[in-house]
Amino acid sequence: MSRTPLLAGNWKMNMDHLQAIKLVQELGLDLEDHKFNYADADVVVLPPFTDLRSVQTVVESDKMKIAYGAQDISVHDNGAYTGEVSASMLVKLGCTYVVVGHSERREYHCESDAVVNEKTKVTLAAGMTPIVCCGEGLEIRQAGTHVDHVLKQINGAFDGISAEDALKCVVAYEPIWAIGTGEVATPDDAQEVCGAIREKLAELYGQEVADKMRVLYGGSVKSSNVKEILSRPDIDGALVGGASLKADEFSRIVRQDG
Numbered sequence: 001m002s003r004t005p006l007l008a009g010n011w012k013m014n015m016d017h018l019q020a021i022k023l024v025q026e027l028g029l030d031l032e033d034h035k036f037n038y039a040d041a042d043v044v045v046l047p048p049f050t051d052l053r054s055v056q057t058v059v060e061s062d063k064m065k066i067a068y069g070a071q072d073i074s075v076h077d078n079g080a081y082t083g084e085v086s087a088s089m090l091v092k093l094g095c096t097y098v099v100v101g102h103s104e105r106r107e108y109h110c111e112s113d114a115v116v117n118e119k120t121k122v123t124l125a126a127g128m129t130p131i132v133c134c135g136e137g138l139e140i141r142q143a144g145t146h147v148d149h150v151l152k153q154i155n156g157a158f159d160g161i162s163a164e165d166a167l168k169c170v171v172a173y174e175p176i177w178a179i180g181t182g183e184v185a186t187p188d189d190a191q192e193v194c195g196a197i198r199e200k201l202a203e204l205y206g207q208e209v210a211d212k213m214r215v216l217y218g219g220s221v222k223s224s225n226v227k228e229i230l231s232r233p234d235i236d237g238a239l240v241g242g243a244s245l246k247a248d249e250f251s252r253i254v255r256q257d258g
């Protein structure tokens with residue numbers, strides 16, 4: 001089963017709009033210099049909300065084949081929700097991806113599986129691709145219940161979502177203990193959980209659908225480890241934090257050039 005790899009850079013709360021313009025331009029140029037074939041992988045950047053208009057302008061004016069999206073989305077359409085950004089606002093800015101349920105949103109903004117489910121549905125309804133994040137903390141990993149924990153998150157995130165819509169989603173397995181710590185799950189650790197996620201998706205939607213869905217790994221991915229991680233059968237790409245903030249390093253990750 002061939003699935004096009006997806007490499008997505010989650011900039012988190014880094015880069016003002018001027019830095020964003022520079023980073024996207026440098027990334028595009030670096031990929032061009034290395035004759036990167038965009039048919040080989042989907043490349044996505046996920047800047048802060050305040051950068052989206054600038055990124056849109058650069059991507060459109062330079063006709064870049066880099067897609068972009070947001071790190072979060074409101075469950076509401078519009079109205080008195082101070083600080084929130086709606087799906088239609090993101091669509092208007094040309095966003096095609098939205099990160100949903102990142103562990104930092106779950107932890108610092110108390111996002112439950114039910115909220116993640118709502119955000120996944122809102123993203124799909126607007127025609128964008130949700131990158132649905134899941135992953136366990138260190139204590140759960142040490143207790144050996146990480147697979148059960150992650151599958152429960154998957155059950156929650158996909159509750160009430162049809163097979164047709166599930167096909168439009170991407171899942172990102174991100175063990176919290178490996179995010180921003182330099183501590184990478186071994187490729188076999190990552191495969192264990194990504195494989196279990198695909199089995200769960202097959203149970204929910206059938207093998208054919210599960211085989212078409214992309215499951216990413218995230219957690220201290222860099223150019224030196226990306227190739228081995230992506231060599232595992234159920235890992236279809238990476239959600240990259242820190243290492244996506246440098247154009248040459250993210251370009252290496254996209255090109256799997258360690």
Ligand code: PEP
Pocket residue numbers: 010174178179180181182218219220221239240241242243
């Ligand atoms: C992330 O936050 O999605 C992430 C994977 O971060 P890092 O690559 O820095 O561990």
